[in-house]
Amino acid sequence: MAQLNYPSDLKYARTDEWVRLEGDIATIGISDFAQDQLNDVVFVELPEVGTEVKKGEPFGTVESVKAASDLNAPVTGTVTEVNDAVRDNPELINSDPYERGWLIKVKVSDPDSLNDLMDSAAYAKYNEPRM
Amino acid sequence: MTYIPHTDVERQQMLAAIGVTTIEDLFEAVPSTHRFPKLDLPAGVSEMEIAAEMLALSEANDHAQDFAIFRGAGAYHHFIPSALNHILLRGEFYTAYTPYQPEVSQGTLQATFEYQSMMCALTGMDAANASHYDGGTSLAEAVTVALEVSRHKRKKIVLSHAIHPQYRAVVRTYHQGNGVEITGDEGMASLAELTDLIDDNTALVAVAYPNFFGQIEDFSELVEKAHAAGALVAFVINPIALGLLKTPGSLGADIVVGEAQPLGIPLGFGGPYLGFFGVRKEYVRRIAGRIVGETTDKNGKRAYVMTLRPREQDIRREKATSNICTNQGLMALAAAIYLSLMGKHGLRKVAELCYHKAHYAADRIDALEGFDVDRSKPFFHEFVVKCPLPVAKINRALIDKGIIGGYDLSQDYPELENHMLVCVTEMNSKEEIDALVEALSEVNVQ
Numbered sequence: 001m002a003q004l005n006y007p008s009d010l011k012y013a014r015t016d017e018w019v020r021l022e023g024d025i026a027t028i029g030i031s032d033f034a035q036d037q038l039n040d041v042v043f044v045e046l047p048e049v050g051t052e053v054k055k056g057e058p059f060g061t062v063e064s065v066k067a068a069s070d071l072n073a074p075v076t077g078t079v080t081e082v083n084d085a086v087r088d089n090p091e092l093i094n095s096d097p098y099e100r101g102w103l104i105k106v107k108v109s110d111p112d113s114l115n116d117l118m119d120s121a122a123y124a125k126y127n128e129p130r131m
Numbered sequence: 132m133t134y135i136p137h138t139d140v141e142r143q144q145m146l147a148a149i150g151v152t153t154i155e156d157l158f159e160a161v162p163s164t165h166r167f168p169k170l171d172l173p174a175g176v177s178e179m180e181i182a183a184e185m186l187a188l189s190e191a192n193d194h195a196q197d198f199a200i201f202r203g204a205g206a207y208h209h210f211i212p213s214a215l216n217h218i219l220l221r222g223e224f225y226t227a228y229t230p231y232q233p234e235v236s237q238g239t240l241q242a243t244f245e246y247q248s249m250m251c252a253l254t255g256m257d258a259a260n261a262s263h264y265d266g267g268t269s270l271a272e273a274v275t276v277a278l279e280v281s282r283h284k285r286k287k288i289v290l291s292h293a294i295h296p297q298y299r300a301v302v303r304t305y306h307q308g309n310g311v312e313i314t315g316d317e318g319m320a321s322l323a324e325l326t327d328l329i330d331d332n333t334a335l336v337a338v339a340y341p342n343f344f345g346q347i348e349d350f351s352e353l354v355e356k357a358h359a360a361g362a363l364v365a366f367v368i369n370p371i372a373l374g375l376l377k378t379p380g381s382l383g384a385d386i387v388v389g390e391a392q393p394l395g396i397p398l399g400f401g402g403p404y405l406g407f408f409g410v411r412k413e414y415v416r417r418i419a420g421r422i423v424g425e426t427t428d429k430n431g432k433r434a435y436v437m438t439l440r441p442r443e444q445d446i447r448r449e450k451a452t453s454n455i456c457t458n459q460g461l462m463a464l465a466a467a468i469y470l471s472l473m474g475k476h477g478l479r480k481v482a483e484l485c486y487h488k489a490h491y492a493a494d495r496i497d498a499l500e501g502f503d504v505d506r507s508k509p510f511f512h513e514f515v516v517k518c519p520l521p522v523a524k525i526n527r528a529l530i531d532k533g534i535i536g537g538y539d540l541s542q543d544y545p546e547l548e549n550h551m552l553v554c555v556t557e558m559n560s561k562e563e564i565d566a567l568v569e570a571l572s573e574v575n576v577q
Contacts, residue, residue: 043416063416068447 004032006124007098011117013074014126018098019117021108026075029102030062030093033127038064041090046071046104051079053106055113060103062093071103076113081105195398197533199563201492203513203554204343204538205266205295206401207393209371209481210558215395215468224464231421233436240435243423243460246467253373253470253478254366254387255380256409260420261458263406266367266390267301270294270337272408272419272453273365273386274302277335278311279417279452280363285334291325292316293342294367295390296543319546326353333362335386340366340379344505344540344552345489345513347376354383363414370394370407370466372511374482386410395469396462405462416442419453481557485512488564489555495568496553502571513554515540515547520574522551528574534567 010018016034020027035041043063053059058070059079083102086092093101108114118126137145142154151157158166176184200208219225227239247259263269274288288311290299299316306313315328315336329336336357341347350364357364366379368389373379379387391405392398410418416439424438442452473481489512497504501519518525522539529536537553544550555564 045416066446068442068450070450 004036004127005098006031006033006120008120010098011074011114011119012123012126013072013117015072015074017072017074019074019114021114024077024108024111025080026077026106026108026114027102028074028104028106029097030071031123032097033130034062034069035094035097035101038062038067038069038094040065041093044086044090044093044103046082046087047079049079049082053077053079053104055110062090073106074114074117075106075108076110077106077108079104080107198530198535199533199559199566200535201553201555201559201567202535202538203345203556204552205297205390206398206404207369207371207554207556208398208558209393209395209556211395211397211469212472214472215465218468219461219465225461227460231437233434237435239460239464240423240437242464242467243421244425244435245471246463247423249467249470250370250391250407250409253370253378254368254407254409255378255384256387257412258415258418258422259407259409260418260422261460262391262463263408263420263455264459265392265402265404265406266295266388267298267406268305268455269388269390269406269408270298270365270367271302271305272406272455273337273388274306274311274335275419275453276386276410276414276417277363277365278309280414281334281361285332285362286311287328287330287332287334288313289315289325289328289333289336289362291322291338291342292319292544293344293346293348294337294339295343298367319544322348322350322353326356329353329356329360329362331360333357333360335363335365337365337367340368340376340382341372341511341513344515345510345554346508347372347511348508350382358383368407369511371478371482371485374478374480375486375511380411385414391462391466394466395472396465403459403462405459405466415439417452418442419451419455421456421458482511484557485555488512488557488559488561489514489553491561492553492555492559492564492567495564496571499568499572512556513552516551516553518549518551521549525551525571525574529567529570532566532570534563534570536567 006012010020012018012031016031018029018031041062041064045061047059053073053076055073055076057073059073060071062069062071082104086101086103146152195208223238233240243261247261250259251257263272290313303313315325336353338350338353354364363385364383365386365388366384368379368387370389370391371393387409389407391407396405408418408420421437422439423435426434426436428434440446443456445456470478493504493514496502496516503517505515522541526536537551540547540550540552
């Protein structure tokens with residue numbers, strides 16, 4: 001079984017999205033666990049800049065050869081940037097889920113929306129029964 | 132003759148394996164009063180007797196071959212080359228049910244891929260699915276795609292009244308209860324009036340090409356306004372007409388749907404028919420239905436597979452592009468065979484014959500006292516005739532002469548009392564057309 005990686009400087013949602021918070025900008029992607037479960041990602045559908053995202057609600061889709069899953073917003077805010085590289089090369093989500101495989105950046109409008117996100121250790125524990 | 136392969140010995144073995152004495156014991160859960168109801172069926176008859184009974188029943192119907200047919204309205208009488216059935220009715224094609232495992236279905240998958248490719252070439256679309264039930268269902272799916280593309284933020288669907296009335300009814304049935312406003316076809320709006328309805332709440336505008344009345348319209352302004360407003364445009368087409376007309380793709384269509392029955396499928400008392408669905412590349416992930424793709428296997432050899440599967444409901448569940456995950460495989464194959472047999476030139480020839488014969492018929496009917504052909508717009512192989520009597524009455528007189536007259540438009544359009552929709556195809560000889568004209572002239576005298 002692949003050794004899955006959960007960087008300690010990130011926060012994680014129960015729906016497997018990760019958040020890197022810098023000031024009030026949250027960079028969002030999907031975790032190593034998610035990309036491993038999905039297998040080869042072939043397509044990702046992302047919102048446009050300016051779209052309002054609400055915590056817990058879908059903001060896009062990630063499609064692999066075997067499944068198409070919703071991407072759920074781990075925070076509430078407005079989309080400021082979208083990763084075009086990932087649209088053209090969706091395999092980046094598999095090979096580099098935390099760096100080049102980032103999906104969107106959101107200007108957080110409700111800082112409380114991050115309160116229930118897990119840290120790296122809690123997320124690793126959360127995943128144990130799911131492996 | 133028994134059709135069940137198990138022997139009594141095998142039955143006893145199976146019952147013993149599960150710890151039950153008789154087969155009747157397996158139905159203990161059903162209340163005794165309902166367990167083995169009396170069915171009161173007549174006694175079984177021999178194959179010879181049943182064949183005679185079925186033959187007698189079938190002779191109660193008239194056959195298409197017994198009449199000169201001048202009716203279309205969504206179901207068209209065209210010639211089916213005999214080579215088509217020789218290929219279509221081969222057991223490997225005819226008996227297979229959803230043959231999509233690439234390991235054992237390369238033949239069917241390739242044929243479906245060819246069907247998809249040919250329909251794309253015919254319509255100017257980038258991708259087509261493996262078909263839907265019929266033209267009406269395809270249009271309903273086009274609405275679904277448009278709503279999806281707008282992420283359900285747009286709720287208005289604008290339909291031309293000149294789309295087949297039954298297709299519009301299917302769209303309404305399909306989308307009832309999902310908060311969609313379907314409008315534009317309440318009366319007999321002009322293209323300009325239809326175009327005026329387009330706003331930034333419009334997800335889709337749909338028009339027919341040729342339309343239900345056989346007419347060919349210029350949709351350029353409508354398409355321009357729709358795209359400017361961010362709405363998608365769907366064309367409902369007749370594939371034979373596309374042997375002659377410009378492709379919907381070249382005219383700005385985003386989605387092309389229609390009834391492909393004219394491509395080698397018999398009238399068949401209304402079915403099975405063939406719903407065609409094609410889109411521009413950017414929408415291919417949103418469409419319903421099966422899609423066959425071309426790829427290479429692990430040895431680098433070309434192979435065909437079902438592709439873009441995660442859209443479908445067995446994977447995506449309530450977020451699937453549709454609840455439909457089947458197609459009209461055999462009919463799509465028939466269409467593919469027909470198009471291959473006809474080729475580009477053959478299809479054009481069929482279209483030309485339809486066009487010219489229809490125009491000859493229109494000229495002769497128009498010259499009749501009391502009959503007025505609508506020539507306000509160019510038409511393909513159907514045209515509207517204003518008659519001196521109710522269409523139903525005229526058709527009763529025509530049937531006695533071995534002629535199936537045109538469609539009674541008053542059934543669907545109250546404004547079109549006494550208006551008949553006449554269709555002429557390559558199947559109508561000059562003699563048949565002249566006989567129709569003669570019969571119509573006699574009907575008026577009554």
